[in-house]
Amino acid sequence: MTKNSKKQIDFSAIAPVYDLLGALFFGGKLHNSQLENLKNIPSKFKHILVIGGGTGKFLKELVASKQFEKLTYIDISPKMIDLAKSKVPDTKNIDFIVGDETTIPDHSFDLIVTHYFLDCFDQTEFEKIADLLLSQLCAGGYWSMVDFYIHPKSTWIRKVFVRFLYKFFKLTCRLETKELPDFDLWFSKNLILKKDVSSCKKLLKSSVYQKSS
Numbered sequence: 017m018t019k020n021s022k023k024q025i026d027f028s029a030i031a032p033v034y035d036l037l038g039a040l041f042f043g044g045k046l047h048n049s050q051l052e053n054l055k056n057i058p059s060k061f062k063h064i065l066v067i068g069g070g071t072g073k074f075l076k077e078l079v080a081s082k083q084f085e086k087l088t089y090i091d092i093s094p095k096m097i098d099l100a101k102s103k104v105p106d107t108k109n110i111d112f113i114v115g116d117e118t119t120i121p122d123h124s125f126d127l128i129v130t131h132y133f134l135d136c137f138d139q140t141e142f143e144k145i146a147d148l149l150l151s152q153l154c155a156g157g158y159w160s161m162v163d164f165y166i167h168p169k170s171t172w173i174r175k176v177f178v179r180f181l182y183k184f185f186k187l188t189c190r191l192e193t194k195e196l197p198d199f200d201l202w203f204s205k206n207l208i209l210k211k212d213v214s215s216c217k218k219l220l221k222s223s224v225y226q227k228s229s
């Protein structure tokens with residue numbers, strides 16, 4: 017058992033159709049926004065952490081394009097973990113963990129991947145989890161961050177769309193979060209921005225950060 021209040025979140029019900037829903041709502045842009053960061057990180061890592069990794073669609077690409085000694089893949093949904101396992105041909109260097117931020121093994125990582133994961137939390141929870149992840153990122157390590165983004169000057173349509181997404185995830189996955197945390201504020205304070213690419217009319221942001229050495 018994990019100690020986290022977010023334990024009630026359960027993406028298992030939508031796990032089998034998660035990628036299909038993403039394609040229907042965003043026509044491949046969600047996946048492409050994640051692939052974008054693969055171009056902007058090194059090709060070799062010692063120990064990668066992917067948290068809130070979901071169905072493993074991105075994991076498949078990560079494994080195919082990068083070398084690593086070990087990869088830890090954590091998701092709170094057992095169904096998501098099963099799907100992710102089925103996506104990779106060879107799982108011998110990969111530890112799949114059904115768990116959350118409280119069950120991250122006590123290692124340091126040279127790449128941390130949070131894609132459409134940190135939006136599951138309110139500002140306080142996000143900062144707590146981000147602080148924890150940062151403490152396990154080694155000096156000079158990379159952080160691949162992809163998520164929704166509401167620019168202060170964004171049109172109301174985008175804000176309404178994000179609210180609609182939160183309502184959808186509340187109904188289907190019991191997600192209680194109502195609005196996006198201010199990711200930029202925390203990341204700009206704690207890490208060095210290496211590359212920032214927006215897509216889908218600036219609704220999606222793919223960022224690569226590095227911890228100072």
Ligand SMILES: C[S@@+](CC[C@H](N)C(=O)[O-])C[C@H]1O[C@@H](n2cnc3c(N)ncnc32)[C@H](O)[C@@H]1O
Binds near residue numbers: 026070115116133
């Ligand atoms: C919106 S989905 C994103 C999945 C994937 N990263 C992607 O972009 O397709 C969020 C994922 O985070 C997982 N999740 C939510 N809260 C979690 C937590 N506290 N610890 C680990 N995983 C969590 C969910 O089960 C779900 O698979």
